[in-house]
Amino acid sequence: MSDQVEQREFQAEARQLLQLMVHSIYSNKDSFLRELVSNASDALDKLRLAAYQDKDLDVDTSDLHIDLDLDSTARTLTVRDNGIGMSRDEVVDLIGTLAKSGTAEMRRKLQESNESTEELIGQFGVGFYSTFMVADKVDLLTRKAGENTATRWESSGDGTYTIATVDDAPQGTSVTLHLKPEDADDELHDYTAPWKIRQLVKKYSDFISWPIRMEVEKTVPASTEEGAENTEPTVTVETETINSRTALWAKPKSEVSDEEYKEFYRHIAHAWDEPLDVIAMKAEGTFEYQALLFIPSQAPFDLFNRDGHTGVQLYVKRVFIMGDCDELMPEYLRFIKGVVDAQDLSLNVSREILQQDRQIKVIRRSLTKKVLSAIKDLQANRPDDYATFWTQFGRAFKEGLLSDPDNRETVLGLSSFASTFSPDTPTTLADYVSRMRDGQEQIFYATGESRRLLESSPHLEAFKAKGYEVLLLTDPVDEVWVESVPEFQGKALQSVAKGEVDLGSGDDTADADRTEFADLLTWLQKTLDDHVKEVRLSTRLTSSPACLITDTFGITPQLARMYRASGQEVPVGKRILEINPEHALVTGLRDALASSQDGLSDTAELLYGTALLAEGGSLDDPARFAAILADRLAKTF
Structure with a gap:
């Protein structure tokens, strides 16, 4: 028996509102089951709290649970709980939240994100309306704990709904979805299939503390014993809890x-x-x-x-x-x-x-x-x-050295790096600092594509000869973070291939060398002006004739290549050519220059090219370099 049956109309914008809910807000229509189970779980939580606060409340809390009923013939899915339930006024208010808000109001609330905004997700009416993604019609039957009458709400989402008072209904709430016609090509969304419901419960609601139950068919095999009465498989229906409930x-x-x-x-x-x-x-x-x-x-x-x-x-x-x-x-x-x-x-x-x-x-x-x-x-x-x-x-x-400045010092301390002192085991910066030589104020590092290339690089020659440890950084991110991390524990990070380095030679030959090689430095600067910004004597070379150095604040060739690979063009200035005053090629070039400059410009290009190749760089004109080299080799016979 029921009375007080009313048919109500949504606002004129209701259809637009439902379209917004179904097509714009939810990206996956499977979400409807999560919403209904979540609402049911909240109702059970509220009942348990209400029973604790009001000892006189006439409710049974001994078996609080959620039931899922599937009917493939009628194409219905029912989500039922024996929780707190709702009164008639609460149904009108809660489910009417969207209806009375209107599309414009809903959009306004969706766009607001400050802390004073009313949280829509906790309101029953919001998640409830996701059901119209999968259902042509939705029936709701609910009775609030402690009340004698229940309320039935029905709608097809077409602009109207009916609401009625019902005399006989169990405590709690049940929501029955009359599912849309099955799409023969879309078995993955058959919400009357037990396997599909299990899958969704496992994904969205497996850890809810209340049991989620569903009736499932079990097939009992026929007996194989001779003379047994049960010669055909028997199908039984059992109720199973399909969520683990274990968080x-x-x-x-x-x-x-x-x-x-x-x-x-x-x-x-x-x-x-x-x-x-x-x-x-x-x-x-x-x-x-x-x-x-x-x-x-x-x-x-x-x-x-x-x-x-x-x-x-x-x-x-x-x-x-x-x-x-x-x-x-x-x-x-x-x-x-x-x-x-x-x-x-x-x-x-x-x-x-x-x-x-x-x-x-x-x-x-x-x-x-x-x-x-x-x-x-x-x-x-x-x-x-x-x-x-x-x-x-x-x-x-190590990407955190760039993206997390608040924790940069911590990330740096937790990082490890290959080193010339540890061929098999990476070292931390703290361990590096503990091994620094007396008077050493910088943490030396080299960047490149591989350890093998770095260990054979001319830039490391003097460091290895004088016993200085050098970090070998070969990951692409290393080229970037070293530009953003100036120091560790008060020790500056210094590239062996950038700027000038002082390895504490302790001799007085530099000024004499500079005077002795002044004409060669000037001539090389003029001859290689298209390639280098400066030519100077090197303190970092022991066995190679020359190497190329980047300015202290310049962009390394490796970093420039990374930028180009990502589609960004960056200006790369000329670099500095350092020559080894102890190398036979350099001294020979100096002596030859004193008598004549004829044919020496090709030698200067070879000197520059070998320095570029030694660090893994690419020649601007490989064919010309090869021709000059072949000509020089031919003259040796």
Whole structure:
């Protein structure tokens, strides 16, 4: 029996509003089930709280749960809970929220992101309307705990809805979706298929604390014993709980086994390796959230793919909101896997996009510091695991030297680099500083494409001869971050291929050399004017005749190539040619110049070309260089 049946009209903009909900806000129509289950879970939470606060409330809280009923013949899906329920006025108010807002008002609220904006995601009417993505008609039946009458609401989303008072209905709320006709070409969205519902519950609602139940058919095989009565398979219907209800992040770390953590890591990371470290944290106070993060032991194949996936999943009150939540973890830590479960976040109405507000920034900063602290522990106490971490993720981790200025000093201290003193094991900057020679005020480094090329570079000759350690930086990101990090522990970083270096020779021959080679320096400067800005004597060469040096604040050729590869043209100035006054080629050129300049310009070009090739550079005119070299070789016979 029912009475007080009313038919009401939405505002004139209602159809536009539903179109906005269905086609603009939700990017995936599977989201409707997440919304309904989330609403049901909230209703159960509210009932438990109400029963705790009001001991006289006549409710049964012994078996709070969510039921999912599927009817493939009638093409209906029902989501039912025995939670707090709603009164008639609450149905009108909550479900009418959208109807009375109007499209323009909804758009205005969607665009607002400041903290004073009313949070739409918590309102029943918003997520509820996502059902019209998949249903032609929606029926709602609800009875509020402690009341005797229920309310039925029905609509086809066509501008009107009916609402009626019903005398007989169970406590709680049920929402029945009359699904749209099945698309023969779209089996993936058959919401009457048990496998599909299992899949969606597993993805979105697996960790909700309330049991989500569904009736499933079980086939009992026929008996194979002779004379048995049951000679045909028997189909029975059983009720199963289809969510795990186990949120490991909500448990104390002492109550979770290593194997449970490993299994959970493999589940969320879709990986088969074992985590190097497990990071569990809980924040209480202004922003409450829990996090369970993992440092993997193996890099994913798409670590350096622009379209690659980050590893942190976002939940709100155990309801899955999104995977690959890059707002919660800086890009240089994109390899971190795990879950963040917040009690309240500023989300848009689809639960799919985070607003950039203070809550997110606070959580991001806290997670970042926690991860860096865990890596520091690996470095200090578990060197083998740290070595694995650095081998797998070091190249990505160093991006933080550019993108995270707040933690740059920490990231720099946690980084390791190849060195001329450690052929097999990378060294930290702290270890480098501890080995610095008396009076050494700079941390020397060289950048290039490979260790092999750097170790044979002319730029390193004097450093190796005099026992100075040089860092060998071969990752592309190294070319960039060294320009942004001026020092470490008060020691300036100095490229062996930039500016002038003082290796403390301790002799008085420089002035004499400069006078003795003055004419050669002047002549070379004039002859190679198209290629170099200056020619000077070198203190960094011992066995090579010459090398090319970049100004202290100039752009290196390697960095310029990187910019060009990314489509950016950068001006590259002329470089400095340093010549070795002890090399036979240089002294021979000096002596030949004293008698005649005939034919020596080709030798100058060979000197410049060999310096360019020695550092891995490219000749402007390889054919001319080859012709000059062949001519010189021919004259030796």
